[in-house]
Amino acid sequence: MQLKMALAGNPNAGKTTLFNQLTGARQHVGNYPGITVDHKEGHLHYQDQKIIITDLPGTYSMTAYSAEELVARDYLVYNRPQVVINIVDASNLERNLYLTCQLLELGAPLVVALNMVDVAKARGIEINATVLAKHLQVPVVPIIARSGFGKDELLRVALQVASTHQQWNPLNISYGDDLDSTLPELIEIITAESLLTDTYHARYTAIKYLENDEQIQAKGRETAPKTAQLLEQLVDESTEHTRRTLDVYPEAIIADHRYGYIKSLLRQGVITRKFDADRLYTSDKIDKILTNRLIGPVLMLAILFALYQFTFSWSEAPVAWLSNAFNWLGNLVEEKLPDGILKSLVISGIIDGVGGVLGFIPLIMFMFFGIAILEDSGYLARVAFMMDRIFRIFGLHGSSVMPFIVSGGIAGGCAVPGVMATRTLRSPKERMATLLTVPFMNCGAKLPVLALLIGTFFGENKAKYMFFFTMLAWIVAMLAAKLLRSTVLRGDPTPFVMELPPYRFPTIRGLCIHTWERTYQYVKKAGTVILGISILLWAMMTFPALPEQVSISFDQKRQAALDTAAPETIGEQKTKNESSSEQVKAFDKTIALINNEEAEAALRHSIAGKIGTSMESVSLLAGFDWRTDIALIGGFAAKEVIVSTLGTAYSMGQVDAEDSQSLSDRLKQDSNWNRVVAVAALVFIMFYSPCFVTLVCIAKEASWKWAAFSMTFNTIFAYILAVAVFQIGTFFNLG
Amino acid sequence: MLRKREKPISCCFVDTVKRCLNRSHCNNLIAPLSKRGQTGRIKICKVTGDRATCGRIAAMGVYPGIEADIICSGEGSRCILRVNGGTVSLDADVSQNILVTNL
Secondary structure: OOEEEEHHHHHHHHHHHHHHHHHOOOOOOOOOOOOOOOOOEEEEEEEEOEEEEEEEEOOOOOOOHHHHHHHHHHHHHHOOOOOEEEEHHHHHHHHHHHHHHHHHOOOOOEEEHHHHHHHHHOOOOEEEEEHHHHHHHHOOOOOOOOEEEHHHHHHHHHHHHHHHHOOOOOOOOOOHHHHHHHHHHHHHHHHHHHHOOOOOOOHHHHHHHOOHHHHHHHHHHHHHHHHHHHHHHHHHHHHHHHHHHHOOHHHHHHHHHHHHHHHHHHOOOOEOOOOOOOOHHHHHHHHHHOOOHHHHHHHHHHHHHHHHHHHHHHHHHHHHHHHHHHHHHHHHHHOOOOOHHHHHHHHHHHHHHHHHHHHOOHEEEHHHHHHHHHHHHOOOHHHHHHHHHHHHHHHOOOHHHHHHHHHOOOEOOOHHHHHHHHHHHHHHHHHHHHHHHHHHHEEEHHHHEEEEEEHOOOOOHHHHHHHHHHHHHHHHHHHHHHHHOOOOOOOOOOOEEEEEEOOOOOOHHHHHHHHHHHHHHHHHHHHHHHHHHHHHHHHHHHHOOHHHHHHHHHHHHHHHHHHHHHHHHHHHHOOOOOOHHHHHHHHHHHHHHHHHHHHHHHHHHHHHHHHHHHHHHHHHHOOEEEOHHHHHHHHHHOOHHHHHHHHHHHHOOOOOOOOOOOHHHHHHHOOOHHHHHHHHHHHHHOOEEEEEHHHHHHHHHOOOOHHHHHHHHHHHHHHHHHHHHHHHHHOOOOH | OOOOOOOOOOOOHHHHHHHHOOOOOOOOOOHHHHOOOOOEEEEEEEEEHHHHHHHEEEHOOOOOOOOOEEEOOOOOOOOEEOOEEEEEEEEEHHOOOEEEEOO
16 A cells, blocks of 8 residues: 655745655755745655655645645645655744644644754754654654755654554644634534535634635635635624734734744753854845845846856857767768768758757756756845845736746746746736746747857857846846736736745755756757657758759759869869869859759748748848748747757758858858847747747646737737847848 | 825834934834834834735734844835744835834
């Protein structure tokens, strides 16, 4: 039989770290509240026992104030795990035991994992686990989730608790005379009418009614409307009384008594402090500077700019090495394989397609490494706090920052987890505005396009331009959010309340795991989805082949060139060397022009060419030729494909196979491309329709109607911007 | 709910003048947290505003009667509080609804 075990705790208490330690998984862990929005399952064998471990989202309470709390509570009451491991941050015991209290009130079979005992010790806090266990009447095991210390003991104790198959026995805490007099009345009604008693204990339901828990109240109304009405009437009377006499809501009284209960526990020899309990820690002192309203934003911009500088300067050489490696591979295949479809597939479809994406791995890795440092150190949470003021102006919420950052706010994320991260937002309208604008961020898939075009046309100041385009993405996303919040998503803002995690030194292991897990996803996508789409687009760009008559006409042109050339020129051309005569060079150029003309005619005749050509009349207003159109269509499937398709489209027109050029050089030499076209293309690519996977995700999180809206609105919006950029840039001759 | 531009309920004239010069913060009088404008130890006297928000911040340890440290605060702006061992950040609207006094 499988044993069900759940991990519950405050945000940042180390649940996911412990989950990874126990299951060997590599779930994303970050020093930022709200990383785990949904529950995740892992498997483990211990003492011949098969265990399913569920990592629940971090919560401060068990009252339905946010999506995470609902997910965590619903999982516990509907799945009834045999044991719940409550991970408690030992360096912040008082706050963390608040949730423990509520888990005990729920009656869950609990084991307390006292995590980060090393951090607590460093802060001069000694915790007596035995005394704490005695008072809480549940086992307490000191652990260090990061290093794995104590995990075996924790599993042993958890199995012991699970083996007792104990009933869910709730803890009763006194909430003062006012509420204690109302509670029995509520419990009596709930018990008599069996309201939700199959899920919750009667006392728990009564407490949640007093705490104004919207989910429980809604369930009550749904199950037994009359009983619910009676309960709400009693609760209203009690609330009125506490408001009149104490000027507080019952939930504040309940919180006060829970904290009182915790304080009384801690005073009974559980905790010994070397220093004053109220002293400010280093983390608080750092916050005084980093979140200062004047210095804070300046430092934030400086830190983000430094990240870009670091990424682009350090990744430049490895990116060049990889690019050369793929060029070398292309040349090798060119030499070894005979001319034909297979050669074209390998070079244009696979090497130029996938290689174009894989070539940016070093850049992606450096960017992810930088983001991991910011996230693991706890600085990203401060960014959210500082950005809240700006977000509010545009009708968004401070908590929207994380979805934006995850989506590529600091270039290199992905819109799919970004869209999912919007679940942490309480207000449906703020959530929808965030969900629809996060795809504007520069995700990891757009990064190669940005790097390619910036590197090609603005190579002298890559980091500065990259930073500029990141800022542009933010500004446009904010303006689009404001537009949405002022029109289709009009509504009041919701308050920003967030716990800031303490600053921590990121571990090398943690940074490597984060960098690797994100880079691996990128590589995996390049090797599967992108490879598939690249081959498909190659096929669309290759078939149908030129009609035989047209091919013959090109052969005739070549033959004519051969016929007009002097015999000695042909002989010299066959033994070509560096000191070839002018006649040979002119002959080569003629043949190359004919080949180029044929390749272009073949591409135009293909399915993709026909689509691109049919769109050219519209896209030329933004400066995009038909080959770029093909790449942009490919971008609807996945944004990475833009670079690979450009690579394929431009390599097909390449005439001198012996001098294989990079895509960057080809674009630079192409008459259709210049700085203005590059900026227009960048603007269009940054803001047009999200990729197919993101659209599916938007549809799942909202509806297909909103997914269709996102695709249409973004594409029209991006096209208007691109046309404006191209027309203005061309008018002022900036290209 | 208190309005943003509403006059702080217990600031004297001197405090008002000093606040204009960004040098004072309703010392020892009950005033909204958002008007404090300086760091230091305070006691929460009253929490008003939306009930769900009151409940949420109560669960995070911010409720009447509790003592806290202001880590970061700007006049009429957001602030960071250290309370019950945790560090809680609040926006201007929420801190406007928390009435505090100096300790």
